[in-house]
Amino acid sequence: MPPKRRAEMVEETRAKLVRAARAAFAEKGYAAASMDDLTAEVGLTRGALYHNFGDKRGLLxxxxxxxxxxxxxxxxAIGSQADSAWEGLLAEGAAxxxxALEPEVQRVVxxxxxxxxxxxxQWPSQNSCLRATIETVEALIAQGVVKPVDAEAASRLLNxxxxxxxxxxxxxxDPRAVLARAVEAFRCLAAGLLVARD
Amino acid sequence: MPPKRRAEMVEETRAKLVRAARAAFAEKGYAAASMDDLTAEVGLTRGALYHNFGDKRGLLxxxxxxxxxxxxxxxxAIGSQADSAWEGLLAEGAAxxxxALEPEVQRVVxxxxxxxxxxxxQWPSQNSCLRATIETVEALIAQGVVKPVDAEAASRLLNxxxxxxxxxxxxxxDPRAVLARAVEAFRCLAAGLLVARD
DNA sequence: CAGACAAACATACGCTGCGTATGTTAGTTG
DNA sequence: CAACTAACATACGCAGCGTATGTTTGTCTG
Known part of the structure; x- marks a missing residue:
């Protein structure tokens, strides 16, 4: 094993903390997750935490x-393998x-x-999901599939x-059954963006 | 002043606590709101709080x-004074x-x-807003204005x-400008529920 | 290559704040 | 009017965050 450089060690520490935090936040929720327990689980202390992430919020x-x-x-990935851009948008929404059914996503995000x-x-990650949706909607508008609506506004409401x-x-x-109802309703609402039908 | 009955006193205490909590939660957020400060502002202590509401969550x-x-x-009230049921739904959504722009609603609810x-x-209040929307959608379906979709699913997504x-x-x-964009997009999406147009 | 310097943590401390256990007062009932 | 209880106040314990302060280990420079 090659001698570990300093930068590698730091990256490893940050990764361990984030991994532990992911699990703890998802399981107990942000407020109930103890920083002491969190860090101890990966063989560290709160010192490492406040050095790398500033505070509890920084870790979140x-x-x-x-x-x-x-x-x-x-x-x-899911949206891009659809047959059409429109079906891609719907698949993206369904995905x-x-x-969002995963506890990690639900509870934490x-x-x-x-x-x-x-x-x-307003997050630094700029909400990647939103940006992806906006781009898809803009492309659909350019193709003339979707009405020339405000792409950002429409994307935000869809999300x-x-x-x-x-x-x-x-x-x-009964998550599976409700999922089907939700996806159907989603497709229905999204259809409001389409240019005149029939 | 007539001598206050016991029940009246209790109701007054509860009202004072809720009023103070509303302001504190809206201003500082739930986590940062101190129960000590909260109760002191209306001349009470945490004793009154835990007796009437069980815990901090109960007060929220x-x-x-x-x-x-x-x-x-x-x-x-806003939705019912619209010209048609459909416009009522849209007005309800806009309202x-x-x-949701008010800090109280945004931060707390x-x-x-x-x-x-x-x-x-799952709240005891059953999310009154949602129930109202569902009823409106069901009425519109009965009128043949809206496609026979799942009323609950559609209402939840709209909300x-x-x-x-x-x-x-x-x-x-620029809240005012963005509000206009959002309402326009909302009307557009909601139109997806309508029966065939043109 | 030795000494200085700083990064990367660990340790220790104080303070806030929740919940609960225990008092105290006032109203209600038989 | 005496016993009882609801409606609070008071006092306490404890967890948990943030910070201030050590300690070690790498890195850089003359």
Whole structure:
């Protein structure tokens, strides 16, 4: 094993802290997660935490950024393999809803994130999911598939709808059934963006 | 002044606590609001709080219920004076977006509420706003104006879209301008529920 | 290559704040 | 009017965050 450089050690420490925080925040929620327990689980102390991330919020920010980027990557991968750009948008929305079913996403990104860090669109990660949706909508407008609406406004509402659907599904007794209802309603609403039909 | 009955005193105490909590939660957020300061402002101590509401969460629940009911009443009043049921739904949505601009609603009901109390639809207040929207949608379906979609699913997504729009607006530099963009996009999405157009 | 310097943590401390256990007062009932 | 209880206030313990202060280990320079 080659001797570890300083930078590598730091990166490893940060990664360990973020990994532990991800699990703790998802399981207990931000407020109930103890920084002492968190750091001890990976053989560190709070000293490492406050050195690397400033404070508890800083750690949450790092966790949120990581998850958010993973979500955007997954959503984009799913959306890009659809037959048409329009179907891509719908698939992207459905994927977003499904991802939000994971406790990590739900608890950390959708519930505690906004409450502790404020409006998601102001986050450093710039809410990757939102940006991806905006680009897709803009492309659809350019293709003449979607009406020349405000792409950002439409994307934000679409994402908001998907987000709320996810909360609904997660709290339900029969997630699979509710998921189907939510996706159907999502497709229906999104159709409002299309140019005249029939 | 007639001698105050015991029940009246209790009701007055509860009202004072809820009023103080509303202000404190809206201004500082749930986590940063101190129960000591809160109660002292209305000449009480934490003893009164834990006796009447059980714990800090209980107080938040009471505050949320109160605001939620006020919102539903306002939205219903606005929606019911529209020319048609369809315009009523749109007006209701717009009203919901506008109400969410108030710090009280935004901070307490939309951010801290879900994070601390969990999914809003599981709240004792049953999320009055959602119920109102569902009823409106069901009526529109019965009238043949809206496609026979899942009323609950559609209502939840509509509300979610409005909610997200509100967060966006509140964080923007030019709320009035963004409000207009959001309402326009909302009308556009909602149109997806209509039966065939043109 | 030795000494200085700073980064990367660990340790120790204080303070805030929640919840609870225990008092105290005032109203209600038999 | 005496016993009882609801409605608070007071007092205490404890967890947890942030910070101030050590300590070690790498890195850089003359």
């Amino acid at each position: 920010q790092a966790v949120v950024n990581q998850i958010d980027e993973e979500m955007a990557a997954r959503a984009h 977003y809803i499904e991802m 959708l519930l505690d994130g906004p409450a502790v860090l404020g409006d998601p669109s 908001g709808a998907a987000l709320n659907a996810a909360l609904w599904i997660a709290a339900s007794n | 629940q009471a505050v949320v219920n109160q605001i939620d009911e006020e919102m539903a009443a306002r939205a219903h 919901y977006i506008e109400m 939309l951010l801290d509420g879900p994070a601390v109390l969990g999914d809003p639809s 979610g879209a409005a909610l997200n729009a509100a967060l966006w607006i509140a964080a923007s530099n």
